[in-house]
Amino acid sequence: METSRLSNHHLQSVMTTYMLLFRDAPPAVYNAMSPAQLTECLDKWNAWHDGIAAEGRMHHAHPLEAARRVITGKRGEQVIDGPFAEAKELIAGYFMFTADSLDEATAIAQRCPNLEHGMSVEIREVAGGCHLAKSLGRKGMKE
Secondary structure (H helix, E strand, O other): OHHHHHHHHHHHHHOEEEEEEEEOOOHHHHHOOOHHHHHHHHHHHHHHHHHHHHOOOEEEEEEOOOOOEEEEOOOOOEEEEOOOOOOOOOEEEEEEEEEOOHHHHHHHHHOOHHHHHOOEEEEEEOOOOOHHHHHOOOOOOOO
16 A cells, blocks of 8 residues: 555656646638537547546646737736737637646647647646746745
């Protein structure tokens, strides 16, 4: 019993957390699909997600709404509502999951079923601290 607990802890400690950011295809791609094609697309997506979750890798995942707000300016005084017509690739959602390496995370991303419809997937390793903390030699944000 103790051995399996140590093994699980060891596995968790060597796994790295990654985020997949999904930039969806233009709405026209999905608007051209029949209800049966849309259902098949969604079923493939759910099977892919559920497979990652069944392996115990998935931390969380969510789609994102297109409407958004951008805050800029030194005191956050500029507030711009979206969606923005000039945005060609909106981030449609994300998965946060664990993998042994960037290569393994890439292999998981390459199985994304909506790539065939024009979606792109960006892979990012989740950092333990921001660039400011790292520049100060800290391992975490509040060290």
